[in-house]
Each structure stands twice: as C-alpha cells, then as structure tokens.
Amino acid sequence: MNSGFAHAAIISTLYTTLIFLIAWYAHRRKETGRSIVDNPYVYSLSIAVYCTSWTFYGSVGKAATTGLDFLMIYLGPSLTAFSWFFLLRRIVRISKENNITSIADFISLRYGKSLWLGALVTLISILGIMPYIALQIRAVSTSFYLISGFQANRIHIPHSGSELTVPTGLLLALILSVFSIIFGARRLVSSERHEGLIAAVAFESLVKLVSLLGVGIFVTYYLYDGFSDIFTRFHAARPKLFEQLFTFGAAGNDPDYVPSFTMLSMSMAAIMLLPRQFHVMVIENSDEGHITKAMWLFPAYLFLINLFVMPIALGGIMATGSSSGADFFVISLPLLSGHGTIALLAFLGGFSAAAGMVMVESVAISTMLLNYIFMPVIVRFTPQSWFPYLLINLKRLGIFLVIFLGYFYYRIVGDTYMLVNMGLISFSAACQFLPAMLGGLYWKRGNKSGAITGILFGFLTWTYTLLLPSFSKSGWLEPDLLTKGPFGIGLLKPTELFGLSNMDLWSHSLFWSMLFNVSAYIVCSILLRQDEPEREQIRRFIGTFDLERADHPAETKRLSKPVTISQFVNLMAKFIGEADARQAITSHLGDREIGSDGSVSEFELPNLKRFAEKTLAGSVGAAAAGAIVDSFLSDMGSRMESVYDIFSSVRTSLDQSREALYVRLKASEIINRTLDIQIIMDDLLSLLLKEFKLDVAIIQLLNVSGALAVKSYQGSNRRPINQHHWFMENAPYWDMALFDRKPHFVNDTSQIGATINLEQTLAEGIVSCAYLPIFREGEPSLGVLAVFSKSITGIFTEEFISLLCSLAGQLAQAATIVREMEAKEHERNEKEQALLEKARVMRDMEIAQQIQISLLPDAAPETFGMDMAGRCISAAHVGGDYYDFFKRDDHTVDLLIADVSGHSVGAALIMAEVRTLLRAQVNSANSASAILQLLNSQLYDDLTRAELFITMFYAKYNSATGRLSFANAGHNRPIISRDGEHSCIELDTEGLILGVKTSVMFEERSFELKAGDVLLFYTDGLTEARNDRDELFGNERVCALLGTLRHMPAREIIESIYTAVKDFTASETFQDDISLVVLKIL
Amino acid sequence: MTNRLRHKLLRRLQLRESWVIFFVVGFIMMNFPFLQIFNKPGAIFGYPLMFLYFYLGWAFSIVVIYVFTLAVSHTADKSPENPKP
Incomplete structure (x- = not known):
C-alpha cells in the first residue's frame, strides 16, 4: 500500500x-x-x-x-x-x-x-x-x-x-x-x-x-x-x-x-x-x-x-x-x-x-x-x-x-x-446557442423555425467537424474518415470541410458551424412566419423593457370554458406536490376577488392559467408546463381562444388604442349634437354596430312606472318587440344588469348552462351578448344597453366591456340631462298654463262682478217721505251679499238685505237666484214672513246641495202709516237711530236661517217709524271688521257712528260708514263683503 | 471643479452606449491589428512585450469596469438603462 x-x-x-x-x-x-x-x-x-x-x-x-x-x-x-x-x-x-x-x-x-x-x-x-x-x-x-x-x-x-x-x-x-x-x-x-x-x-x-x-x-x-x-x-x-x-x-x-x-x-x-x-x-x-x-x-x-x-x-x-x-x-x-x-x-x-x-x-x-x-x-x-x-x-x-x-x-x-x-x-x-439567444433578445423577426434550423445545422456541423474527429483520433472510429473523408470524398473531410485547409480544428469547426447556424437562423426567420405563441413571447422579451410594467398585461386570449381555482390547484399538485401547489396559489391570489365557489372572473382566468404555467415551469420547464396546462384544459373541454380584436389592429399595450379613442370621440359628438334622446340613442347604437362586429343593439329605458321599455333597436332582423321576440328571453340578464349595475356578458352562448334558457336567442344565431347598465355613478340605473354578436365568440374583452360601460355612462349622463330639461320645461309650461287660467278666471270673475253689481239696484226708488240708499262692497270679485228695494205702490216699499254664506261664485249664483225668486214675488201682496217662508221652501234644495245658507232680513214700509213690518231669517238685526235717543233700537224678531229646514215659520213684527228715524240694514262684514289689534268694529261703534251721521242724507251716511270702517281696519279692502242699506224717514 | 467633472463623467458612463463602446473597443484591442503591434519578440525590464500588453490591458479594463459600476450606483435618480430618446 x-x-x-x-x-x-x-x-x-x-x-x-x-x-x-x-x-x-x-x-x-x-x-x-x-x-x-x-x-x-x-x-x-x-x-x-x-x-x-x-x-x-x-x-x-x-x-x-x-x-x-x-x-x-x-x-x-x-x-x-x-x-x-x-x-x-x-x-x-x-x-x-x-x-x-x-x-x-x-x-x-x-x-x-x-x-x-x-x-x-x-x-x-x-x-x-x-x-x-x-x-x-x-x-x-x-x-x-x-x-x-x-x-x-x-x-x-x-x-x-x-x-x-x-x-x-x-x-x-x-x-x-x-x-x-x-x-x-x-x-x-x-x-x-x-x-x-x-x-x-x-x-x-x-x-x-x-x-x-x-x-x-x-x-x-x-x-x-x-x-x-x-x-x-x-x-x-x-x-x-x-x-x-x-x-x-x-x-x-x-x-x-x-x-x-x-x-x-x-x-x-x-x-x-x-x-x-x-x-x-x-x-x-x-x-x-x-x-x-x-x-x-x-x-x-x-x-x-x-x-x-x-x-x-x-x-x-x-x-x-x-x-x-x-x-x-x-x-x-x-x-x-x-x-x-x-x-x-x-x-x-x-x-x-x-x-x-x-x-x-x-x-x-x-x-x-x-x-x-x-x-x-x-x-x-x-x-x-x-x-x-x-x-x-x-x-x-x-x-x-x-x-x-x-x-x-x-x-x-x-x-x-x-x-x-x-x-x-x-x-x-x-x-x-448564440445566434438564437442574441437574436431572441434583440431581433423581433427571429422565429422558432429559424432557431431550430440554425441550432440544428450548427450542431450537425459541430458533430461532424469536431466531435467525430475527437472520437476518430482516439482510434475509436476509422482514421480513414479523417484522412480521406467519408466514402473517399476529400471535400467532405471533417477537418477540412469543402477544402478549407490550414486552419486549426476549432476555428475550422466554429467557422462552418456558425456560418450554417447564423444563415439558417436568418433565412428561416425571414422566410417563415411567427406563430401566435411566439409573438406573445416576443412582446415579453423585446420591446420597451421597463420595470414598471403593469402586473397584468392585457390578455389577448380567453378560456372558452371557465375553470375553477381548485381544478388548477389539483393539476399543479400532481406535478409539484399538494403543499407547494397550495402555497403557490395562496400567494398568487392574495387579495384578489374570488367567487364563493372558487371561480374567478373571466378576465382573471387567463392570468390564472399563466400563473399555473409559470409555477409548473419552475419545475418542469416552460414548454412542458404549457403542454401540461393545455392538455388539462382540453380535457376539461376548454381551450385558449384568440380574443377577437375589436379594433382589428394589433394592440401593443394597455394603452387605449386609437380606435377606442375614436369611438369615444364619436360617441360624445353624437351626444352633444342634439338634445333629442331618441336621436342620441339611435345614432349611438348605429355607431356601435358600424365600428364593432355587433349585429343587434338595443337600448331599454325605465319608464315612469318603473318598467323597462325598448327605446331604440338597431341591427339586423328588426321586428317589433313583443312577448314572443327572442330578446325577451334575455330578461334575467338585463334585470341583473339593471339591479346590480354591473355589466353582464356571455362570450359564448353555446356554453351557457341550463339555468337560463336562451333557445330562441341561439336560434337567432347570437353567439355572444352583453348587457350594460345605463347609470350615473351613485344613482340608480336608468336602463340597459344590450349588444349582440352573431359572428364572434369572445368579442367581449375586458377592454371592450369597459369601453361599452363608458358609453353607457355617457348615455346615462345625456339621458339624465335631457330628462331634467324636460322636467323643467314641463314645470314652466304648467306655471304658464296656471297663470293663463288664473287670468281667465279673473276676467270671468270681473265679468261676474260686473254682472253681480248690475243685479243690485243702482239707485233706490224715489218714494215720498223717505230717503233710501244701498251699497255693497265685495271683499272678492263676487260676493254673497244682496240687498234690494221693491216699490209696491206710492207708499209701500219692500227692503231686504241678505247674506249668502261665503264669497264664492256659488254664493253669487244663489244670490242671483234669490233675486230672481224675489222679483217674482214683487207683485204678490205677501207679508215679509210669508215671503221668507216661500223663499226658504224654494231655495232649500239648492242651498242644501250647494251647502250654503242665507241670512236675510225682509221689511215692508208703508210711508202712509209709518209702519215697518219685518221678518228676519237669522240676519244681523238692523238698527234704528232715533232723534233724542242715545242708544239704537234693534229690530228684533225670531227666524231661522234659510236653507236649514224645509219648512220654517218666520215671526213677523212691525215697528212704528217716526220722522227723523234712520234705519240701517247691514251685513256681518260691518260689525265683524277687525283692526290690527284684533278688535271688532262692533255694534256699539256702528250705533254711535250712526248717531253722529243721522243728519246726513242716506247716501252720505253709507259712504261715511265705509270710510269709518276703512279707517278702523286701516285697510283699503275689506275682509268680508259689507252691504249697507239706509232708510231715512223724512 | 473636479467634483463637477467627476459627476459629469459618471453620468456619461451610465449610458448604455458607453458600455457598448468599451465592449467593442476591448474586442478590437484583442484582435489582429492591435495584437500585431505587440506581437514582437523583446522585453521591457525583462517582461515580454506581449505579456505586459495583455496583463496591463486586462488590469486596466477591470479598473474601467469598476469605475463603470461606481457610475451605476452614483445617482439612482435616473434609470441608467434605456435612456429615453
């Protein structure tokens, strides 16, 4: 060892x-x-x-x-x-x-x-x-x-x-x-x-x-x-x-x-x-x-x-x-x-x-x-x-x-x-990798086929000119390949390809491989087109690359069938494990809006899909993640569809496209051009139909009774809206839109569940529809704008919906303004009408006043031994006061004063009736009480119907005898001022007001008048005149006044009394009609 | 005065173009015509010419990048990448 x-x-x-x-x-x-x-x-x-x-x-x-x-x-x-x-x-x-x-x-x-x-x-x-x-x-x-x-x-x-x-x-x-x-x-x-x-x-x-x-x-x-x-x-x-x-x-x-x-x-x-x-x-x-x-x-x-x-x-x-x-x-x-x-x-x-x-x-x-x-x-x-x-x-x-x-x-x-x-x-x-990498980062046209071909060519050349020779040199391959070339073709010798000799192994290989690589990349990129997923990526790799990019770039895709969050989580869990999947989705969703059933809004779905892809990509790579999610979606029966580009031009970013601005501009032109809401609605709908691939557009507005009524209908297959119209099926949608003031839309009517039956709508060929509430911020909806497309599923992108919402908002603004103007106009008309009416009534009343005045005797009859005068001043145009003199013969005069309750025209009419009835009695020799009795029975029905009463004092004076016989139907008792007497004598007799009972007996009395006596008949307006201290004019004042005036002629007495009352009330007009009749015995 | 000059210089260096220029210059310096200049036998103080060229040049380029990175952190008020046209 x-x-x-x-x-x-x-x-x-x-x-x-x-x-x-x-x-x-x-x-x-x-x-x-x-x-x-x-x-x-x-x-x-x-x-x-x-x-x-x-x-x-x-x-x-x-x-x-x-x-x-x-x-x-x-x-x-x-x-x-x-x-x-x-x-x-x-x-x-x-x-x-x-x-x-x-x-x-x-x-x-x-x-x-x-x-x-x-x-x-x-x-x-x-x-x-x-x-x-x-x-x-x-x-x-x-x-x-x-x-x-x-x-x-x-x-x-x-x-x-x-x-x-x-x-x-x-x-x-x-x-x-x-x-x-x-x-x-x-x-x-x-x-x-x-x-x-x-x-x-x-x-x-x-x-x-x-x-x-x-x-x-x-x-x-x-x-x-x-x-x-x-x-x-x-x-x-x-x-x-x-x-x-x-x-x-x-x-x-x-x-x-x-x-x-x-x-x-x-x-x-x-x-x-x-x-x-x-x-x-x-x-x-x-x-x-x-x-x-x-x-x-x-x-x-x-x-x-x-x-x-x-x-x-x-x-x-x-x-x-x-x-x-x-x-x-x-x-x-x-x-x-x-x-x-x-x-x-x-x-x-x-x-x-x-x-x-x-x-x-x-x-x-x-x-x-x-x-x-x-x-x-x-x-x-x-x-x-x-x-x-x-x-x-x-x-x-x-x-x-x-x-x-x-x-x-x-x-x-x-x-x-x-x-x-x-x-x-x-x-x-x-x-x-270099050409594909650099090209991918800086060259927009660089495409997939170019990259694949380039890398493949480069790789093959590399294998042939570098990898093979390395095997060959170690004796693992036939050395003949190197020295003579394949099949003895010298031009194809791996180390001297196409006769390029005297170059070191690596330069030789790099030159050829890069030549093939770069040219294939460029040629294929120029000749062939990029497909849609590529273009989407290019936007992320190239272009304005700044950090402040929006979190959710506008999606150009939509899911044809919604998928819930939990389905996505289950999918991810199968590749990265349950715990990781849950954690990822939790951090992704954060505080975003989620439906109670785990569903997200249609616009959020593509983001969710991309998130799932991204999460999976972290483990299995981007391409596989894409494939996994796509196959999962297709199993669900859903797929990514291209969103129809409503503006038929490439949208580059979140910015409003020029076309959207154009439509907004047009819409506001339409709205500002006229105040006729009907024209606004019709033109607006026509604009929508013209600019977008929509087929039917309908505006419904709430009428006075709170029900929706179709106000404008533009588009194909126009026919009167009735209960059998296909549009009626969509009621649940427009009701929803009206109620919650949120847009509702169906991007693919064929995907709609059984909850809402849209058979007729489907039969009509409608593939997508949207209902937008017409309302102003913070106010209840005025109506619903409904648009339908027969050709494009998925036309309602987030952008489009927001454009439509904004148009609906503008329409609401216009409608509100028009309504307010109409209301003001109406009010003004009414006022004018009322004024006219009043003037007419005034004129009528004036006429009535003239007539009523003419009904009263303009002068008392000339009778020997007496001086008579009478006058009535109405508080209103017409009044219920009445007095009259009837001369029966040379010695006998009938005097009467009456007051119909109220100052209405009704009172005036009754007064006229009384006059007519009395005139008919002139030549009868009836006594005062009999006349009152007769009047009562004749007027009773009319008075009851009109809910009026009459007080009346009726007197007959015979100058030959000096006797005044009289009867009273609840009227103020006339007073007599007699020379040498301080107080006045009241002519007192019992009698019920006319119009209370059908048949009334009136007491008749008589009184001996002397020369110098001044008799004053008056209505309650005189004694009940009030001054600003709330004091009544009162009987005493009348009596005293009469005492001081008694030497004057009858006409002047009347005028003086009026003047006194005016002084007392400190007013030019009276609160009540005041009628006065004076009889002075000469 | 020197402060202002330094500030100005650092501001220039924040531009992406400056980086690209230095990158290209470096690439040229490492290639044929420049190498030819120093591709001579001989030595200065016992150091071969080519050896000195490479190592000193390299050290210099590192210093340049260092200055660049100083520039990047110099003023953060303006995004150094993508100078807006």
Whole structure:
C-alpha cells in the first residue's frame, strides 16, 4: 500500500466532508432565512465556476505549449462582463418573471415554448458537455495518480498475488453524482435557488484561487526570484521557445491570429451560454444588484487566477526540460522540488475546480433533461398523484446520466487530447446557442423555425467537424474518415470541410458551424412566419423593457370554458406536490376577488392559467408546463381562444388604442349634437354596430312606472318587440344588469348552462351578448344597453366591456340631462298654463262682478217721505251679499238685505237666484214672513246641495202709516237711530236661517217709524271688521257712528260708514263683503 | 471643479452606449491589428512585450469596469438603462 495514496485519499475525503458541511450549513442558514449566499461576493465566486480544472491544470499546459494565447479564454469573459450591464440583467429579469429553469427553457420560451427547440438545446448541451466533464474526470484522476505517487495512469495495489485496480475515474464520477444529487436535486422546483450548492461552489472557487495563487507564488518567489527572474532565465535557457511562447505564430513570418480570435469569441459566448454558467449567473441570481459588482469582481478573479500561469509553465519547462506533461505542472513542479504539501494544496485546488463544475453542470443539464426529454413523454399520460416522486427521481437519474456520459467519453477519448482542447470542443458546442439567444433578445423577426434550423445545422456541423474527429483520433472510429473523408470524398473531410485547409480544428469547426447556424437562423426567420405563441413571447422579451410594467398585461386570449381555482390547484399538485401547489396559489391570489365557489372572473382566468404555467415551469420547464396546462384544459373541454380584436389592429399595450379613442370621440359628438334622446340613442347604437362586429343593439329605458321599455333597436332582423321576440328571453340578464349595475356578458352562448334558457336567442344565431347598465355613478340605473354578436365568440374583452360601460355612462349622463330639461320645461309650461287660467278666471270673475253689481239696484226708488240708499262692497270679485228695494205702490216699499254664506261664485249664483225668486214675488201682496217662508221652501234644495245658507232680513214700509213690518231669517238685526235717543233700537224678531229646514215659520213684527228715524240694514262684514289689534268694529261703534251721521242724507251716511270702517281696519279692502242699506224717514 | 467633472463623467458612463463602446473597443484591442503591434519578440525590464500588453490591458479594463459600476450606483435618480430618446 502506497502511503501517498492513503494520504491523498484521506485528504480528499476530509475535504469532501468539509465542502459537504459548508453546503449543509448554507442550506440551514437559508431555511432560517439568513442566507450566507445572498451577496455579490458569493455570486461572483459562484460565477467563477467557469474556472474548472481546465483553468487549473490546462492553462499551464496550454501556456507551456502554445504560449500566451491561453489567456484568450479568460480575456473573452472579461470583455463580456462589459455587456452584463444590459445583457445579463435583461436575461435575469426575463428569467425571474417567467420562472426560467435553464438555458434550454430560456431559448425555448422565447420561441413560443417550443418543446422541439428545448429538446434540441438539451441534446446539444448533453453531448457538448460530455468532453468537458470527461476533462474534469481525467484531470482529477491524473492528478490523483500523481499525488499518490503512481506514475502510470493506473493504481496497482498488490493484493494477495493479483493486482487490484482502483478505478479512480469511476469512483470520482460516483462521488460527484451523489454530491450533485444531494445539493442539486433535493427538491423538484428548479427555478428555486440551490444555496447549499452555490455555497459549496463558491467555497471551491475560493480554494482553487488560493491554491493556484499559492503554487504560483511558490514557484515564482520560492523556486525563482520573481517574474523577471523567471523570464530572464527562461530567455537565457531557451531563447527560441521564449520567443515562440510570447508571440503569436512565431512573430514576423505570417503570424496567425485566427486561433486566438476563435478562442476569444468562443470564450465570450461560453461564459453566458454554457448551461452551468447560465445556471449560476441567471437561475441562482438572488439580486440584480449583485450583477453590477460581479462585473468587476469576476474579471478580477480571472486576472488573479491567471497571474502565475506563465511563470508556472516556464518553471515547469525548465524543471522538466520539455513541455510534455505540462498539463500537470501545477502538481508535478512542487513534487519535483520535494514540496508535497504544496502539491497537495494544488491537488485540492484542482479537485475543487473539477467538482464545482461537474456539480453545477450536471444539475443544470439534468433540469433540462427532465424538462425537455422526459417531460414531453410524461405529459402524455394522465397526471397521477405519484408524479412528483417520479419527476424528482428522473431528475436524479439525469444527473447520473450526465456525469457518466462524461465518464464514458473520458474512457473512450482518454488522453489523446490536451485538457484545453477537450474543453474547447464543449465551448464550440455552447456557441451554437448564440445566434438564437442574441437574436431572441434583440431581433423581433427571429422565429422558432429559424432557431431550430440554425441550432440544428450548427450542431450537425459541430458533430461532424469536431466531435467525430475527437472520437476518430482516439482510434475509436476509422482514421480513414479523417484522412480521406467519408466514402473517399476529400471535400467532405471533417477537418477540412469543402477544402478549407490550414486552419486549426476549432476555428475550422466554429467557422462552418456558425456560418450554417447564423444563415439558417436568418433565412428561416425571414422566410417563415411567427406563430401566435411566439409573438406573445416576443412582446415579453423585446420591446420597451421597463420595470414598471403593469402586473397584468392585457390578455389577448380567453378560456372558452371557465375553470375553477381548485381544478388548477389539483393539476399543479400532481406535478409539484399538494403543499407547494397550495402555497403557490395562496400567494398568487392574495387579495384578489374570488367567487364563493372558487371561480374567478373571466378576465382573471387567463392570468390564472399563466400563473399555473409559470409555477409548473419552475419545475418542469416552460414548454412542458404549457403542454401540461393545455392538455388539462382540453380535457376539461376548454381551450385558449384568440380574443377577437375589436379594433382589428394589433394592440401593443394597455394603452387605449386609437380606435377606442375614436369611438369615444364619436360617441360624445353624437351626444352633444342634439338634445333629442331618441336621436342620441339611435345614432349611438348605429355607431356601435358600424365600428364593432355587433349585429343587434338595443337600448331599454325605465319608464315612469318603473318598467323597462325598448327605446331604440338597431341591427339586423328588426321586428317589433313583443312577448314572443327572442330578446325577451334575455330578461334575467338585463334585470341583473339593471339591479346590480354591473355589466353582464356571455362570450359564448353555446356554453351557457341550463339555468337560463336562451333557445330562441341561439336560434337567432347570437353567439355572444352583453348587457350594460345605463347609470350615473351613485344613482340608480336608468336602463340597459344590450349588444349582440352573431359572428364572434369572445368579442367581449375586458377592454371592450369597459369601453361599452363608458358609453353607457355617457348615455346615462345625456339621458339624465335631457330628462331634467324636460322636467323643467314641463314645470314652466304648467306655471304658464296656471297663470293663463288664473287670468281667465279673473276676467270671468270681473265679468261676474260686473254682472253681480248690475243685479243690485243702482239707485233706490224715489218714494215720498223717505230717503233710501244701498251699497255693497265685495271683499272678492263676487260676493254673497244682496240687498234690494221693491216699490209696491206710492207708499209701500219692500227692503231686504241678505247674506249668502261665503264669497264664492256659488254664493253669487244663489244670490242671483234669490233675486230672481224675489222679483217674482214683487207683485204678490205677501207679508215679509210669508215671503221668507216661500223663499226658504224654494231655495232649500239648492242651498242644501250647494251647502250654503242665507241670512236675510225682509221689511215692508208703508210711508202712509209709518209702519215697518219685518221678518228676519237669522240676519244681523238692523238698527234704528232715533232723534233724542242715545242708544239704537234693534229690530228684533225670531227666524231661522234659510236653507236649514224645509219648512220654517218666520215671526213677523212691525215697528212704528217716526220722522227723523234712520234705519240701517247691514251685513256681518260691518260689525265683524277687525283692526290690527284684533278688535271688532262692533255694534256699539256702528250705533254711535250712526248717531253722529243721522243728519246726513242716506247716501252720505253709507259712504261715511265705509270710510269709518276703512279707517278702523286701516285697510283699503275689506275682509268680508259689507252691504249697507239706509232708510231715512223724512 | 473636479467634483463637477467627476459627476459629469459618471453620468456619461451610465449610458448604455458607453458600455457598448468599451465592449467593442476591448474586442478590437484583442484582435489582429492591435495584437500585431505587440506581437514582437523583446522585453521591457525583462517582461515580454506581449505579456505586459495583455496583463496591463486586462488590469486596466477591470479598473474601467469598476469605475463603470461606481457610475451605476452614483445617482439612482435616473434609470441608467434605456435612456429615453
């Protein structure tokens, strides 16, 4: 047993344990939310996974054989770092938004989630990375042999006679696989960051840097005396080689810059496109801000790790005398100088470099493998509850597969290539993604067919010109293929394709593969069209890319049949597990509006679908996620349909399209043009029918009784609306819209359930319909706008509905204004009418007044021995007061005064009737009481009907006898003022008012009048006149007044009384009619 | 004065165009005509010419990127990417 072997084995085991612990610790820290990985330094170190054992061992090897051009591999990424500011940040942003899990995912997503493209990228990655992993296994194995003291590449352990061979490579592959699985495939969600893995990788990056710097310093400053010492001594020892190593193509005579250019370009592309680089830079990025720092940290890392490569190479050549075995100078140089510890440090550095790369690479590629090779098969089966276990184990299997493919390549190709040259084969493969990637990010026309064809052509060329020759050189294939070409056709020689000779293997391959790749990509992209899913992605990848993008971009798709949330959750649970699915949906829905039955609004559904896709994409890749959700939907009988573009032009964003603005403008023109609501409604509906693919549009408004009535009907098949019209079936919808003031619409009438029967509507050919309440904010609905389409299902997009709602709102505004104006107009008319009416009545009343006045005697009859006068002043136009004189003969005069209750026209009419009746009695010789009795019986019916009464005082005076006989029907008692007497005499007699009883007996009395007596008949208006102190005029005042006036002529007495009353009430008008009759005995 | 100059410089460096220009310049420097200049045998202070060119140039470019990143964090008031036309 070799002690070096045991030593190396123990150290390796310990080191592996250490890395394991670090990874485990980082994972624990992440679980508790205190990540140690979440900083730009760890991020930069993890990007340094770029430096594999190729860098660690191979750079020195390359430097010792071809010289300085090894640097190109590191200058390239350093240059690319300049572009990260716009390129990487953009890629990271897109990836985070879409839960991208790998570079295959990224490219496939850009080209419409193409499964084929993803599979192709995966295939290239697996095959392309094979030599790279082989390189690592070979480097670690060889270094292990070196460190453990075996010169041959076999470890022979004498064991009971036979030799035991330890297959270090196989062992290494196994260890790395297990390690990758533990940290890379613990969980299925690949878009999640693997902090343990990254911590391990970052630590390894640190170890390899320290280790290489250590060896470098050891060589430069311990074995030699600094840089210039090495250079000078080497120059002195091997001037020819010195010149060769430090110039390109032996300067002077036709230097060849092509290899260096090729390496520069390839490394520039590889830093972004190698699956593991994409993984650590994009998928494992926790913060965009880290990129900025990594932009100079990473180049600085590369600078440092390469600083001592040249001295080590030169020292190695001087120590060993040749550049053979230069690949392992890093270990052999310390060993040769007897410094085993330094060599062991170098071994650990090399091991770290290899392990980090293999782990990340295998995890990255196994994710692609799962998503694009396994998933397309799996999605064909019905999802089962054990799918999550299957998927995670498939991913683990993928890791094994990737690493062991590398192992087998190593076994086949073995040691025929230098380390760097093996790595370059992989770089060349990764370059095939470049056109599709860059084109995808910056060229709108780049399409799926272009990408697939380009990558496929590039890949085939790569296989033919690079991969095949590598097999062939190792003797695994017929060497004839290389020297003579297939079937002896020289032009098709893989290394000199189409006669392109004198070019190094990689430049030759890169030239041809990129030529075919780029041209195929461009030609196909220009010639062929993009399909719809692609165009959708282009909007996300290219175009105005800013952070403040709306959370829910306008959907151009709708689900033909609604799907509930729980159905989506069940679907997701079958792939990522119940718990994860629930957690995802909870965080997604947040505070969004959800129906009680777990349904979401139609406009929310596409978002939900996209969310489900995105969540699944995090585990199974974008393309497979798309396929899963699509097949799930089609099982449900639902599918994504293109939303009909109502404006027949491409909508680019949430912004209002020009056409929508045009319609709004037109609508407001229509509304402002006229105040005729009918014209507004008709024109508005015509506009809707003309601008959109609608077939019928109806406006219903509430009428006075609160029922909806069709006010305007535009569109095809016009016929009168009656109970049998198909429109009537839609009543539940318009009632709903009217009631809850929300738009209701059916985007596909054939999908409507049995709850609402729309048979006739369906028969009419209506495929989609919408009902929009016409209302102003905060007010009840005025009516409903209903629109129908016969040609387009799904016409009612969120945008369209909101446009229609806004039009309905404008209509409501207009209708309200018109209604208010109409109401005002009506009120004004009514007022005018009333005024007219009043004026007419006034005129009539005036006429009536004239007539009534003419009914009263204009002058008292001239009778000897007496002076009589009478006057009536009405409070209103017409009144119920009446007085009259009838001269029977030369000596006899009848006087009467009456008051019909009220001042109405009725009273006036009754008064006229009384007059007529009395006139008929003039010539009868009836007594006063008899006349009253007669009047009562004749007027009773009329008075009862009119609900009026009459008070009347009737007197007969015979001047010859001086006797006044009288009867009273409830009237104010007339007063007599007699000369020499202070008080007045009241003519008192019993009698009921007229119109109370049918037959009344009136008491008749008589009174002897003397010369000088003044008799005053009056109505109650006189005594009941009030002043502003609420005092009545009263009998006393009348009596006293009469006493003072008694010497005047009758007419003047009357006038004076009126004047006195006016003075008393301090008013020009009377509250009641006042009639006065004065009889003065001469 | 120097402060204003520094501010102005950093503002320029925020532009995406500046990044692209440096990227392109770097690419050119690593290619034929420039390499030809330094592709000569000979040494300065014992250091080969080409070696010096690469390493010093590289170090310089790292410093340039470092200055760039300073510019990015210099003023956050304006979005550095996508300068609006």
